[in-house]
């Protein structure tokens with residue numbers, strides 16, 4: 001696996017785990033973070049969007065990971 005490859009993994013009943021060299025930007029284009037690993041909310045309940053803050057557990061978020 002190349003170190004330049006970005007991998008996005010939907011975690012069961014949780015966030016999207018993003019690994020690889022990524023820059024997370026706000027809607028205005030400003031940089032929020034440059035990192036090699038982060039977790040992005042996909043349940044909509046996080047108070048720290050776009051990041052997961054663990055609120056998916058309290059919200060009872062259920063996902064099905066295909067494949």
Ligand code: FES
Nearest residue numbers: 041043052055056
């Ligand atoms: S996925 Fe964790 S708070 Fe939304």
